[in-house]
Amino acid sequence: MQITLSEVKDLQAVLTMTVEPKDYEEKVDKELRQLRQKAQMPGFRPGMVPLGLVKKMYRKGVMAEVINKEIGVELGKYIEEQKLNVLGDPLPNEELTPQVDFDNQDTFTFAFDVALAPEFDAKLDGNTTLKHYNITVTDEMVNRQVESYQSRFGEYVEADDVQEGDVLKGTIKELIEGGITKDNAMLNPQYMKDEEQKKLFIGAKKGETITFNPAKAFDSEVEVSSMLDIKKEEVKDHAGDFTFEITGITRHENAKIDGELFAKVYGENNVKDEADFRTRVKAEIEENMREDSEYKFGLDAKDAVMKKMEGLQFPEAFLRRWVKTTNEKLTDEELDRDFPKMVEELKWHLAKDQLMKQFDIKVEKEDVEAYAKQVAKMQFMQYGLMHVDDQYLNNFAQEMLKKEDQLRGLVERVAENKIYEALKGVVKMDEQAISHEDFGKLFA
Numbered sequence: 001m002q003i004t005l006s007e008v009k010d011l012q013a014v015l016t017m018t019v020e021p022k023d024y025e026e027k028v029d030k031e032l033r034q035l036r037q038k039a040q041m042p043g044f045r046p047g048m049v050p051l052g053l054v055k056k057m058y059r060k061g062v063m064a065e066v067i068n069k070e071i072g073v074e075l076g077k078y079i080e081e082q083k084l085n086v087l088g089d090p091l092p093n094e095e096l097t098p099q100v101d102f103d104n105q106d107t108f109t110f111a112f113d114v115a116l117a118p119e120f121d122a123k124l125d126g127n128t129t130l131k132h133y134n135i136t137v138t139d140e141m142v143n144r145q146v147e148s149y150q151s152r153f154g155e156y157v158e159a160d161d162v163q164e165g166d167v168l169k170g171t172i173k174e175l176i177e178g179g180i181t182k183d184n185a186m187l188n189p190q191y192m193k194d195e196e197q198k199k200l201f202i203g204a205k206k207g208e209t210i211t212f213n214p215a216k217a218f219d220s221e222v223e224v225s226s227m228l229d230i231k232k233e234e235v236k237d238h239a240g241d242f243t244f245e246i247t248g249i250t251r252h253e254n255a256k257i258d259g260e261l262f263a264k265v266y267g268e269n270n271v272k273d274e275a276d277f278r279t280r281v282k283a284e285i286e287e288n289m290r291e292d293s294e295y296k297f298g299l300d301a302k303d304a305v306m307k308k309m310e311g312l313q314f315p316e317a318f319l320r321r322w323v324k325t326t327n328e329k330l331t332d333e334e335l336d337r338d339f340p341k342m343v344e345e346l347k348w349h350l351a352k353d354q355l356m357k358q359f360d361i362k363v364e365k366e367d368v369e370a371y372a373k374q375v376a377k378m379q380f381m382q383y384g385l386m387h388v389d390d391q392y393l394n395n396f397a398q399e400m401l402k403k404e405d406q407l408r409g410l411v412e413r414v415a416e417n418k419i420y421e422a423l424k425g426v427v428k429m430d431e432q433a434i435s436h437e438d439f440g441k442l443f444a
Helices: 019-040 050-080 139-152 195-199 222-228 232-237 259-266 274-307 316-326 332-358 367-381 391-403 405-425 436-441
Strands: 002-004 012-019 086-092 108-116 131-135 155-158 166-174 183-189 209-212 242-251 430-433
Touching: 002 050, 002 405, 012 050, 019 050, 019 183, 050 086, 086 316, 131 274, 131 436, 139 259, 139 274, 183 222, 183 242, 209 222, 222 367, 259 274, 274 332, 274 405, 274 436, 332 405, 367 391, 391 436, 430 436
Parallel strands: 131 430
Antiparallel strands: 002 012, 012 108, 086 108, 155 242, 166 183, 166 242, 209 242
16 A cells, blocks of 8 residues: 655645555455355355355445555554654545545545644753642641541530530421421521520520521521521511520530540551551651642643743644544534643643653553552542552452543553653752641642
8 A cells, every 4th residue: 555645834744545456355355255154145045145246235335444444554554654743633635535436446545634743842851940849747737637537536425505516406486376386406506607696505405495586597598498497488488586495415526535546547456555646647647748749749840841832833724623523513612612722732742742752651550550549549538538448449449440531531640640750850859848838828
């Protein structure tokens, strides 16, 4: 199969392919013989239909299918052999492709438009300085995390008098004839916006009846409608006073800092005492801070690379045509809106490819599996599950890897992380200590 590349102009060129009988006849004949074995026609036993009849009926369709497949294979080979850095996929050039007649032709010519990536250099070196933040973990941060564990593993107990944060159960009655009465109503004074109304409940005891005004206590019709079990539109009709007879007071008590808490957080017999517990908590926070620091470094490294890609010109007309061809439902308005973002993503994709070649980066199966497991661990931690069994994490990670979109995202992330790590060895690193509060301001 002969393939020629026309002169490149404005990053666009035309690939012209000449397909001759020697390029497809053997494959077409093989397909027809296989088809004959399966063909069923009246008057012939299965597999005994004359080959000539099979050719007469199916040759044109089989030839078109084989040629189309060969074109795709040979185009890919040519692009790889010639090391063409193409954008998107080749698109048929109908103007330069002669009319195809499978009945009377045996040699065919096909033309394809291709777009080439512009020349660029995304590599960083010692002339680039990137900050790397070392976030300081303070005793206050450790204390807050310990208190968080105490709260998470605490319990709800019955109380005799009302304190801030308690949840009350009781009967609520409207002080008008025929007004609303609701048994087993739930009330949390902590969420009352009016301080005077809130004070009516603080210190009250089980069995007492408090007179208050829900409309004044809460500034949300949704909260009042939920408490009274009425529609939001009806709240304005019940703006007067109510009584609340307290039949139950529930209070959340933090867990004590003892062996029971240690076991719930880190497992049985893994923590010796409170000092060891706080040491482990601090190490856990430090690990999270390192991950945050690496995330910030990645953002800064990407910005530095993308600055080197500024001003690059792309064959916009071809790219728009290619995007519309591969996304048939995409409207012109959506394309106009999203195209600048697509170009930025294309720049980053090209930069990543160059950097991966520079550092000889490979993304192995084991890398993706390990990262998927790390992502699974982080997801469980968001729900307060700090120490999930390793086998369970593996199973969860494997389920993520079965989903094509998630797998693609994980591979991309692993590649990016490897690029960022490699860049540390070539740029000038500016190590800076920073407080957690100031670090957060960097994302404002």
